[in-house]
Amino acid sequence: MITKPTFEGTKEVFPLTRLDIDDKTYCDVSILQFWESIYRSDCSCGVEKSRTYKRKWGFSKQESVNIEGELGFSLNFGLASLSPKIAAKTNKTLTTSIEEESEDMVKFKAPDCGKHEIAMYQLISRWHIEPYKIKKRFLRKMQHLKLNSLDCKIRELEWTDSNKVYDIIPNCNCKVESKYNGNATLAINSGGR
Numbered sequence: 001m002i003t004k005p006t007f008e009g010t011k012e013v014f015p016l017t018r019l020d021i022d023d024k025t026y027c028d029v030s031i032l033q034f035w036e037s038i039y040r041s042d043c044s045c046g047v048e049k050s051r052t053y054k055r056k057w058g059f060s061k062q063e064s065v066n067i068e069g070e071l072g073f074s075l076n077f078g079l080a081s082l083s084p085k086i087a088a089k090t091n092k093t094l095t096t097s098i099e100e101e102s103e104d105m106v107k108f109k110a111p112d113c114g115k116h117e118i119a120m121y122q123l124i125s126r127w128h129i130e131p132y133k134i135k136k137r138f139l140r141k142m143q144h145l146k147l148n149s150l151d152c153k154i155r156e157l158e159w160t161d162s163n164k165v166y167d168i169i170p171n172c173n174c175k176v177e178s179k180y181n182g183n184a185t186l187a188i189n190s191g192g193r
Contacts (some may be wrong), residue, residue, distance in 0.1 A: 006160065010034040013125070019085050021131075028130040035160075039106065039120040045172035048109040055122075058099040059154045086174065099155070108163070113174035116168040123158035126151060 001145045014031035021027060110116040129150045135143040168174065 006035065010126075014086055015088065016128075016130075017086075024134050026132050026134070028132075029099050030128045031086070032126045032128075033156075034124055034126075035121040036124045037119060038122050038159075041108045042117040042119070043114060044115040044169060046110055046112040048107065050105055050107040052103060052105045054101045055159065056099055056101045057102055057122075057155045059152055061097045106161075111165065111167050111170045113172045115169050115171075117164045118161060120159060120161045123154055123156040125154045127154060 009030050011034070012030065013033050014029065016028050016030040018026060018028050035072060038055075039051065039053055106118065106120065108116050108118050109125065127150075129152065130148040131150070133145045133147065135145055137143060
């Protein structure tokens with residue numbers, strides 16, 4: 001069984017906190033992180049496997065357009081302005097760029113009589129954003145208008161993998177040689193004639 005790296009499940013890295021975007025807009029932001037499986041495979045009986053895949057990081061352009069339509073301001077600008085404030089409180093750099101990708105290849109080989117399992121994971125941040133606009137009214141208290149809450153998935157620049165190798169499995173039909181370890185067992189049968 002391959003286990004997930006670093007931590008299991010979801011962890012909160014930034015609790016719900018109010019942050020200013022500009023003099024008319026602020027938001028309450030919280031961030032959760034989890035590991036997402038991006039590749040899982042195995043091979044056995046001496047077989048070698050390779051796979052080319054695309055690594056992606058940042059937030060998707062389509063999601064950005066959808067969220068910006070909801071917010072009424074640039075998400076890239078908004079997240080970029082929030083990121084240093086969050087980084088200062090968490091001592092952690094966060095990815096806030098539009099999605100980029102690169103192509104990578106993974107190669108792995110099973111032992112002649114065994115099996116090799118591999119899993120690759122990417123760290124994902126889920127930003128929960130509750131935006132507010134401040135409306136100034138003549139001779140009355142300012143009004144704080146809550147806009148639609150948003151959840152934004154951002155792929156971080158952190159990947160990790162997990163490998164497990166089994167030297168001998170029955171499916172390979174390898175002859176298992178019994179080795180003499182120097183110990184002997186003597187059985188004595190005492191019985192009548």
